[in-house]
Amino acid sequence: MSKKNSEYLINRKDNQYEVIIGLEVHAQVLSESKLFSTSATKFGAEPNTQVSLVDAAFPGMLPVINEFCVKQAIKTGIGLNAKINKRSVFDRKNYFYADLPQGYQISQFKDPIVGEGKVILDMPDGQKEVGIERLHLEQDAGKSIHDLDPQNTFVDLNRSGVALMEIVSKPDLRSPDEVSAYIKKLRSIMRYLGTCDGNMQEGSLRADVNVSVRLKGSKEFGTRCEIKNVNSIKFMQMAIEYEANRQVDMIEEGESIDQETRLFDTKKNETRSMRSKEDAHDYRYFPDPDLLPLEVSDEFINDLKKNIPELPDDKKKRFIDEFKLSPYEATILVSDIDTAKYFEEVVAKMGKNKDMKLAVNWITGELFAVLNSKGLEISQSPVSAKNFAILINLIKNGTISGKIAKTVFELMIDGDKDPQIIVEEKGLKQQSDPKALEALIDKIINDNREKAIEYKQGKEKLFGFFVGQAMKASGGKANPQLINKILKKKL
């Protein structure tokens, strides 16, 4: 395997293979109630406690669509720069399974609510555009639990009927890294929009991954395999790597690849065929006669458009233009909506005389380190943006040194204390009175005459020694710039 100019290729003998990847992402819509019923959608409830008669498909029960889920799908479509279809149709996808109470899933087949769109990925060697084929609304299934009983499977229908958005990409992705960037970008956009929480552990975001390979330079697509229901970025990357190599090996051995559905075994780190061919599915899609075509007006769409918040790409551009951040810094800050929010709050609280660079460095440095070590999200930060801004200002206006600031920051973590009070109480204010510092330095030079002479004779290394002594004597509070200035003058 080689990575030249970050191109992901698989090498065998004289052949170089390119990997073609398309993703079908299933994103759970953030809503209080389900797509076609009024039961709750909360994660982690007791089994079958969020199941209505509609969700359990009792005789005579009928679906009624949730307006908010429709809005969420359209908002997401807008976020994906996609065409919103004013008329869409719900179809039934028919198959039998224990956790599919109706015997069909209500989905959108021919006429989805959202058509073609695109997202931009920030890759190390530049931007990459990934096409979106479509986005449609559909019902989630329930959950089958196979390990509670040796003879039986248990079924929990809490998830049954929860709204999902299936976002289908074009086969534009070419490497596991691009897949990672794509998922992160989708998640970022949906979190900005508040349409999906993107929580992969809770299954709010999962994907079917379509993988095929072809000789580099070829225009034809190879036969693709679909890896079902992968629920972490890491597993997606591992699955792609395994599957692409498997396909290349088959081609190299002169075998043909079957178009099939495969499953990624996370324990063995391999994909395996899921369904035998004789059991090939025939979903018998047809328009759901219990539902009429979904029609939305221009006004309905425009109202949603008007209320779309600033999205990551625009925010990034603004951070660069307005705050003079580097593209790299801006990318880091906008990738997660909560980080961006925190940063913007810090900026606002810093007031007029603000040091943007300092704030960015402290957020991406000290703050991220603390959050990391404590396993916290930025939304749960122990230091509020307000106090964080005060701290940055204290450094900026010379009240404390960067070094002292680290001590102060440590103390702020416990109980989100105001750094000004900490500085006051602990007497950590930087000593910036030139007269006092001159006296202090005079004493040090006096106490270390020999070293002062050595320095004058050219042992310049000793300058650091004097700085150290001065800082020590001041209890670390002396203004380092002033110390430097005075020492240079006196020595």
Place this chain on the structure above:
Amino acid sequence: MSIDLKTIKHISKLSRISVDEKKAEKLAGDLNSIFDFIEKLNELKTDNVEPLTSVAETTLKLRPDEVKSKNIREQIVKNSPQDNEDYFVVPKVIE
């Protein structure tokens, strides 16, 4: 047109209804006579006709996003053939 036993077996599998040889033969006979009669539709040219899915000449009404159905687990599992307080229970699923 003719629906053969293989087709009957296939659709019985899709519809999850077990069919033995005798039943399959009877079904094939019935379905063939029904489809002979259905074939009449082929007399009509419909290339430029819009399909009609619903006669209700209105569009889908949207409901507000409100949780109204409370926890009715007892009601939900009450009618299930195999008793369990919390879950629906089915014979082991074999992939």
Place this chain on the structure above:
Amino acid sequence: MSDITKQSLSELVENIKNKKLSSTEVTKAFIDRSEKSKELNTYITEDFTSALNKAKKFDQKPNLDLKLPGVPMAVKDLFCTKDVKTTAGSKILNNFVPTYESTVTDNIWKEGAILLGKLNCDEFAMGSSNETSFFGNVQNPIDKDLVPGGSSGGSASAVAGQLTPITIGTDTGGSIRQPASFTGTVGLKPTYGSCSRYGIVAFASSLDQAGPMAQNVKDCALLQEVISSYDPKDSTSIDFKRNQYSKELTNNIKGKKIGIPKEYRVDGMPKEIEDLWQKGIQYVKDCGAETIDISLPHTSYALPTYYIVAPAEASSNLARYDGVKYGFRAKGENLIDMYEKTRSEGFGAEVQRRIMIGTYVLSSGYYDAYYLKAQKVRKLIKNDFDKVYKKVDAILTPSTPSSAFKIGEKTNDPVSMYLNDIFTVPVNLAGLPAISIPAGHDSKGYPLGLQIIGKAFDEQNILNIAFAMEEKINFKNKITDWWIK
């Protein structure tokens, strides 16, 4: 009063309101007659004890402002009734007790009516003779071993046999009108979207409609007024201004234009039916209406279209009966084995046949040739009606191509059975309202019906025409009570 069960709904309501009869007396009378009529096999589930209790409770504090004050009523067993077993005539729902009420029945109880029990019907409403019911065939009160029609056969028999003053059925391809015609009763299939489908066991969602079945047009209008409502729980329910059908009922149909479609004069139709139709034409003329010859050119394609659309929807609607959540479950080695045995043992032959047809027409490679084709022809059929309704106010046709037939006569020939619905099916495909009224007898003395088809949401008009014709026809059902020993 010994003749309570002979009274029409309107008479009973009147007598209860005037306190000439109590709900208990009326309820008891219908229960007594029902008890003596077991041979008709109309009931799947009797709820008599509970009905009497409700009647007594009603009499203690009677609310006489209601439209159906303390009136007992049995309903087709396709309507889910809270705490009362609901089977849809199927083994697969043999033990199913809903915890909820259908909107239509809820509307009825809210107007003071009392549930007597659940009436027999073809399994999942799939049939034209009530012979597909898991609970056995129903006898037509007209004559022994005569089918009452289907699928609302139990409902038709119960009204004709005076076991219930009135009832409700469902009509997907003729299931109210054809049995009404076979039993000498009145049956209305309302416009699609008029009555909520919430809580009704679904057969074919785009065609199913609940409707009243009664002894006369006025009763029918009154019950339609009660059951029709806009229901946000049914996405296909339509919010239109509903009339007070019984109050606005009039026999003045002067100047109405009534279409006579030539395509309903089918090959092999008995002369008796043709004669009846001609009589009907004369009646409406006598009422001051005008008849106009019209053409509905795609009529003969309606039945083949129906036998694609209805089974397709049914194959999917009936997928929920899988032995997992409720109803019958057969023992199986594993999940799939359980499914296949449950559905093979739980569904009867006709239901299985239709599921197979439906699965086939939706399956890969056949969708366009069958299902899509049928959707297109359905459009043509609807266009036919739209076009003629620019010229006429209603259409008059026979309800069925023959009178009631003998039990077992057509069970081995599905196509000849299906042909029964030839005049009723186009109405469902176009979503229109239509009423069948008894209009005469054939040589055997069996009743024959005429069908009046209206414009969408124009129930009032066809009820008025039926009301006017009813007076002229002066039909008397020949019920001998042969089954009462």
